[in-house]
Amino acid sequence: MLRLSKINKYYAVGSHRLHVLRDVDLEVEGGEMVAIMGASGSGKSTLLNILGILDRYDAGEYWLGDTLIRDLGEGQAARYRNQFIGFVFQSFNLLPFKTAVENVALPLYYQGVPRRQRNRTALQYLDKVGLADWADHRPAEMSGGQKQRVAIARALITKPRIVLADEPTGALDSKTSEEVMELFAEINRTGMTVILVTHEADVAAKAQRTIRLRDGKVEPELVARAS
Amino acid sequence: MIDVDSFHEIATSLTRHKLRTALTALGVFFGLTIFMLMVSFGGSLRSGINKKMAGFATNAVFLWGQRTSEPYAGLPANRPVVFDNDDIEPLRKLAGVEYVAPRNQLGGFRAGNVVKHGSKVGAFQVAGDYPDFQFISMPLIRAGRYINDADIADRRKVAVIGESVASELFGGADPIGQALEVNGIHFVVVGVFGTRATGQQGDQQVRTIHVPFTTFQQAFHTGNRVSWFALTGKRGVDAKDLEQRVYALLRERHKVAPTDDAAIRGFNAGAQFAKTEKMFGAIDIVLGVFGLLSLLAGAIGVSNIMLISVRERTKEIGVRKALGARPTAVVGMVIAEAIMLTLVAGFIALAVGAFAIAKAADRIATMGPDFPLGPPEVSFSFSVMATAILIAVGALAGLIPAVRAAAISPVEALRDE
Numbered sequence: 283m284l285r286l287s288k289i290n291k292y293y294a295v296g297s298h299r300l301h302v303l304r305d306v307d308l309e310v311e312g313g314e315m316v317a318i319m320g321a322s323g324s325g326k327s328t329l330l331n332i333l334g335i336l337d338r339y340d341a342g343e344y345w346l347g348d349t350l351i352r353d354l355g356e357g358q359a360a361r362y363r364n365q366f367i368g369f370v371f372q373s374f375n376l377l378p379f380k381t382a383v384e385n386v387a388l389p390l391y392y393q394g395v396p397r398r399q400r401n402r403t404a405l406q407y408l409d410k411v412g413l414a415d416w417a418d419h420r421p422a423e424m425s426g427g428q429k430q431r432v433a434i435a436r437a438l439i440t441k442p443r444i445v446l447a448d449e450p451t452g453a454l455d456s457k458t459s460e461e462v463m464e465l466f467a468e469i470n471r472t473g474m475t476v477i478l479v480t481h482e483a484d485v486a487a488k489a490q491r492t493i494r495l496r497d498g499k500v501e502p503e504l505v506a507r508a509s
Numbered sequence: 510m511i512d513v514d515s516f517h518e519i520a521t522s523l524t525r526h527k528l529r530t531a532l533t534a535l536g537v538f539f540g541l542t543i544f545m546l547m548v549s550f551g552g553s554l555r556s557g558i559n560k561k562m563a564g565f566a567t568n569a570v571f572l573w574g575q576r577t578s579e580p581y582a583g584l585p586a587n588r589p590v591v592f593d594n595d596d597i598e599p600l601r602k603l604a605g606v607e608y609v610a611p612r613n614q615l616g617g618f619r620a621g622n623v624v625k626h627g628s629k630v631g632a633f634q635v636a637g638d639y640p641d642f643q644f645i646s647m648p649l650i651r652a653g654r655y656i657n658d659a660d661i662a663d664r665r666k667v668a669v670i671g672e673s674v675a676s677e678l679f680g681g682a683d684p685i686g687q688a689l690e691v692n693g694i695h696f697v698v699v700g701v702f703g704t705r706a707t708g709q710q711g712d713q714q715v716r717t718i719h720v721p722f723t724t725f726q727q728a729f730h731t732g733n734r735v736s737w738f739a740l741t742g743k744r745g746v747d748a749k750d751l752e753q754r755v756y757a758l759l760r761e762r763h764k765v766a767p768t769d770d771a772a773i774r775g776f777n778a779g780a781q782f783a784k785t786e787k788m789f790g791a792i793d794i795v796l797g798v799f800g801l802l803s804l805l806a807g808a809i810g811v812s813n814i815m816l817i818s819v820r821e822r823t824k825e826i827g828v829r830k831a832l833g834a835r836p837t838a839v840v841g842m843v844i845a846e847a848i849m850l851t852l853v854a855g856f857i858a859l860a861v862g863a864f865a866i867a868k869a870a871d872r873i874a875t876m877g878p879d880f881p882l883g884p885p886e887v888s889f890s891f892s893v894m895a896t897a898i899l900i901a902v903g904a905l906a907g908l909i910p911a912v913r914a915a916a917i918s919p920v921e922a923l924r925d926e
C-alpha cells in the first residue's frame with residue numbers, strides 16, 4: 283500500500299538545519315491499522331504530513347501504491363491529497379461557519395461534485411458515524427467527540443486509500459477517546475488503512491502495529507500485537 | 510468556474526463579517542457613484558452646448574457679403590459685396606464641398622413679412638432655398654416634402670412651411686394643397702416641417718416659409734442676387750481649411766483684397782463645433798480620471814479587506830488545501846469574492862446613480878432651453894462598460910490577497926500548538 287525508504291527531512295532553523303527525520307523506512311500493508319508513537323518533537327507529525335502529501339521530504343522515496351510521491355507541483359499534490367488521503371486532526375479543523383453536512387461534503391466540492399449529490403453522500407457518511415441527526419448543526423454546537431466524528435466522516439467521504447490521524451484523541455476525555463478509537467477500529471475492519479499518531483498507550487493498543495520514533499529515527503519494532 | 514455552488518461559497522464567506530463587508534462595499538459604492546456622476550455631468554455639459562447647435566449640420570459654414578474695407582483692383586473701399594447666381598457653380602466645384610445652399614430672405618435676415626391665408630394673417634420669414642438646404646438645416650419633415658429640383662427648374666410657386674406657420678395660418682386643418690399669399694403672390698403648400706433646434710433659434714426656424722430659390726428671385730424681383738450661402742464640407746474635410754478656400758474663391762470673384770476681412774463675413778459652425786468637441790474631450794478625460802480614481806480608492810479598500818480576511822482565514826485556507834483545494838481554486842475563491850463584493854456594490858451604485866441622474870434629468874428638462882446643462886443620462890453602453898470595469902477592478906483588488914492565500918502552507922496553518 284505504501285512504502286517509505288530512507289526518508290530524510292530537514293527544517294531550516296535560523297542558520298542551521300534541523301534533521302527531523304533520519305533514514306525513515308516504513309512499509310504499511312493495505313487494511314492495516316498502524317500507530318505511531320514517540321516523544322513530543324520526535325517527528326511524528328512531520329512523518330504524518332509527508333505521508334499525507336502536505337509536506338515535502340528532502341531525500342528518500344515515498345511510494346503510495348504505485349505512485350511515487352516526489353517533487354509534485356502544488357496542484358498535483360492537492361489532487362493526490364484529495365483522491366488518496368483522508369485527514370483527521372487533533373483540533374478537528376472543521377470550518378466553523380459550515381454545518382456538519384457541509385463540512386463533510388467539502389472534499390467533494392474540490393472534486394467538482396454537484397452540491398445536492400455531495401450533500402446526499404455527506405449525509406450517508408454522517409449516518410455512518412452516528413451523527414445523521416446533527417447534519418444541520420454547526421461545530422460550535424457539538425461536543426469534542428461529535429466534532430471528531432464529523433471530521434472522520436469528512437476524511438472518509440472521498441474513499442481514500444489511507445486515513446491519517448494526528449493525535450485524534452489528544453483533545454478528548456478518556457471516555458470519548460475510547461469511542462473515537464472504537465470508530466477507527468470499526469473503519470479499519472471495513473478494510474480501510476489507518477495510520478494514527480498518539481502518545482497514549484491504550485490508544486495505540488487498538489492498532490495492530492506500533493512504530494516508535496525517537497529523534498527522527500524509527501526504533502526497532504517490538505512485538506506486534508493485535509488487540 | 511462560477512456556478513450556483515461557488516456562488517454559495519462566496520456568499521457565505523462574504524456574509525460572515527456583515528458590517529465589514531458592508532463598509533468595504535460602501536467604498537466601492539461611492540467610487541462608482543462619483544465616477545458615474547462625473548461622466549454624466551460631462552455628458553450634460555456637452556448636451557447643454559449641443560442643444561444650442563442642434564438643427565444644423567455640425568460642419569456648416571455660413572457666408573454673407575458686406576462692404577469692402579480697403580480699395581482693391583482699382584475699386585474703392587466701402588463698396589458693397591453682393592453674392593449672385595454665378596457664384597453657385599464655382600462653389601459647388603470647390604474640392605471638399607458637399608452641399609451648397611444659396612439663400613435669399615425677403616426683407617433681409619430675420620425680417621417678418623405679412624403672409625395671408627384667407628382671413629388669417631401672420632408675420633413670418635420668407636426664404637428662397639435650394640433642395641440642398643435641407644441637408645444643412647435638417648428640418649424634420651412632418652407632412653409632404655421639401656423643395657425639389659423640379660420646383661427649382663420650373664420655378665414652381667410652392668411653399669414648405671414651419672410648424673408655427675401651419676398652426677397660425679391653418680389652425681388644425683391640413684395645410685398641404687392649400688394656398689398662402691406673400692406680397693400678392695400665391696404659393697401652394699407642399700410640406701410642413703419641425704426642427705430639432707431649441708430656444709429662440711428653433712422658434713425662428715418654424716416661423717419660416719421656404720419657397721424655391723428660382724421662384725423667389727422671379728417673384729420678388731431680386732434679380733440674380735444671393736443674400737447668403739450655407740455650405741457643408743464632405744466627411745473628413747477640415748472645416749477651417751475649407752472655409753479659407755471658400756473665402757479665397759469669393760474674394761477673387763468679387764474683387765475683394767485678400768487681406769480684407771470685413772467684406773465677406775461668415776460663421777463656421779464646424780470649427781465652432783470642433784472647438785467645443787475638443788474642450789469637452791478634455792473635460793471628459795479629467796472627469797473620467799477623477800471618477801476612476803475614486804473607484805480605485807474603493808478598490809484599494811476591497812484589496813485591504815481581502816488581505817485581512819485572508820490572514821484571518823489562514824486556518825480555513827489550510828484546511829481547504831489539506832482537503833484537496835488546488836492553488837488555482839484558492840486564488841479563484843479569493844478573486845471571486847473580491848469581484849462579487851465589487852459587483853454587488855457597483856450594481857447598487859448603478860441603480861442609485863441612474864435614479865439620481867434620471868431625477869436630475871427631469872429637473873433640467875423643466876429648466877427651459879436656455880439652461881446651460883442638458884439632461885444627463887446613463888447609457889446602456891456606460892452600464893456595460895462600468896460592469897466590465899468593476900469586474901476588472903475587483904479582480905485586480907483580489908489579486909494580491911489571492912496570491913497570498915495560495916501561498917499559505919497547510920502544514921503551517923494546521924500546526925496544533
Ligand SMILES: Nc1ncnc2c1ncn2[C@@H]1O[C@H](COP(=O)(O)OP(=O)(O)O)[C@@H](O)[C@H]1O
Nearest residue numbers: 293294295302321322323324325326327328329
Ligand atoms: N516548520 C518547522 N520549522 C522548524 N522546525 C520545525 C518545523 N516543524 C517542526 N519542527 C521541528 O521538528 C521537530 C519535529 O516536530 P514534529 O514532527 O511536530 O514532532 P511531534 O509531532 O513528534 O511532536 C521538532 O523539533 C519541531 O520543533
Ligand SMILES: [Mg+2]
Nearest residue numbers: 326327328448
Ligand atoms: Mg505532533
